[in-house]
Amino acid sequence: MYGVQMSLKYAVLGALLEGEASGYDLAKIFDVSVSNFWAATPQQLYRELERLAADGLVEARVVAQDRRPNKRMFTLSAAGRQDLAAFTAKEPRPTAARDELLVKVQALDVGDADAVRGHIAERMDWARGKLARYERVRIHLLGGLSEEDFLRDSDRIGPYLTLMRGMSFEEENLRWARRALEILDRRAANRTVQLP
Amino acid sequence: MYGVQMSLKYAVLGALLEGEASGYDLAKIFDVSVSNFWAATPQQLYRELERLAADGLVEARVVAQDRRPNKRMFTLSAAGRQDLAAFTAKEPRPTAARDELLVKVQALDVGDADAVRGHIAERMDWARGKLARYERVRIHLLGGLSEEDFLRDSDRIGPYLTLMRGMSFEEENLRWARRALEILDRRAANRTVQLP
DNA sequence: CGCACCTATTCAACGAATTGACTACAAGGT
DNA sequence: ACCTTGTAGTCAATTCGTTGAATAGGTGCG
Missing domain, CATH: 1.10.10.10 (Winged helix-like DNA-binding domain superfamily/Winged helix DNA-binding domain)
Known part of the structure; x- marks a missing residue:
């Protein structure tokens, strides 16, 4: 079946x-x-x-x-x-990741670094949008309570825990992307200086 | 094709x-x-x-x-x-997440909360193991250079950027899991106090 | 007035992924 | 002698996932 x-x-x-x-x-x-x-x-x-x-x-x-x-x-x-x-x-099976952006990042050095830079920037926009929507869902779930009260008293915290996970995942996404752009930009600056 | x-x-x-x-x-x-x-x-x-x-x-x-x-x-x-x-x-398509643990967390309130607690704890062990292996890969990639020198001078940083992403993902995993366990334990403690 | 988008679902077709079983040989331990 | 683990794959069956399109009325916009 x-x-x-x-x-x-x-x-x-x-x-x-x-x-x-x-x-x-x-x-x-x-x-x-x-x-x-x-x-x-x-x-x-x-x-x-x-x-x-x-x-x-x-x-x-x-x-x-x-x-x-x-x-x-x-x-x-x-x-x-x-x-x-x-x-x-039952035991959960391990996570199976599928992120096409990272496949492109992996090959960035032989590919179009500027385009990949752009993809990372777009991912950041996406992550910010997602975070904003999550925040609205969070407010709705809390229903006026403080997080602490909600987590102590509610009889249904599963959705809140998964939402927390979604939010911190997107925040992590943003942190990584910011750092990656920083690194790419520094390299791009060095290139233009060294190639007259 | x-x-x-x-x-x-x-x-x-x-x-x-x-x-x-x-x-x-x-x-x-x-x-x-x-x-x-x-x-x-x-x-x-x-x-x-x-x-x-x-x-x-x-x-x-x-x-x-x-x-x-x-x-x-x-x-x-x-x-x-x-x-x-x-x-x-080319534009990457958005990430498609697949995490069975979070499906269980979502349903935790009507399921076996202790078992789910256990699954989260195991996920932490897994994340710690992954981080340790990533750190070894990182040392290998750097090949003796400092991160700064490597990122400035290497002609192949793609793998390093994806590795950074993997590491911060697992660190985020750990942070979330720690918080989730804290919340579950606090609730479990309250339950035993309130049900004599 | 027309066009695009929203609700609400179904169907058909194809490509991708997963599982289990199977083949072989070697190395190393008990 | 036996058992397990590792190397190096192949095959078949089935389930899963993805895309496109069809249906069909409603709502909002200019």
Whole structure:
């Protein structure tokens, strides 16, 4: 039935902990937060929801709307919740990184260093944008509480912890990129001096 | 011929900038450094090398060994080097994250919080090990020079920049994990006090 | 008035990735 | 003699991921 690469399944079940959602809703939720640690396209989500429904891990109902296409809303079933809980106890497999920018950085010395410089600068813009969106999500999660109170009293801190991770990841991205640009610029300056 | 997801191709070509290597060698190189930004299994590498050779981007020669199976050694061809250089100029696609640990952290509140705590602690051990190995690679890359001298004078800084990224990524991992454990432990302590 | 974008999903096709099993031989230890 | 680990790969099956396109009405903008 399922391969070993089944985290998408649990990423979806985990997202449904927030409440009932359509495939379209999930696509948006993934876009703003889940994609930070598990990216998925809408097609993947629709397919996965189909399977989860077939396996009884989610319950589906069709909601007719006027002025809009029908939508199917999904909720976590008791079996789904149990499956998700059991999943948390199993060893996670190590992270598999996939960053095309770094493939380009690796080859920078035989390639177009200026273009790569540009890519790094764009990555910084992207990271700043992501951080701003994360900060909004954070405010929303806290719901008026201080971080300390929230983390002590809330009965649902998982999403906050993963959000913290997303934020510090992007901050780290920025730090690295700043340093890399500094290094590239210093070298570019040296080159122009040494080649009259 | 090729899809749009072609970074593995360039990760391999980039790794061959270091010199001639067999599929087996590449698997080891990926394991210690490249996998930090582009993970690949040996099977993927063998398949990719086959294709690269067919396309004339690498040159292959069979080396007969006694007491060992034959091996095929690959070198970057002029065409391969050009292709790699052209690749660096193109827009990189955004990073796609895949971290199963964070899927578990997200669902921690309905799952086995102690087990997840354990997974985070293991991730810290892993990160510390990775950092130690990176530090050895760093010393090797510097070849006796100070970082400043190396970054100013070397004609190949790409690998150093990606290594920096790998190191700061793991350091960030550690910082996040420490904070997460702190939070989980504080909550666990509160629970035992409040449930007599 | 028209055009582009948003909601909401489905389908088809293809390419990429993952897993497990299998082949061989060598070196080193118990 | 046996077992494990390391070298150096290949093959087949299946799952996963990606892209493009089709459907179909609604909303906002100039």
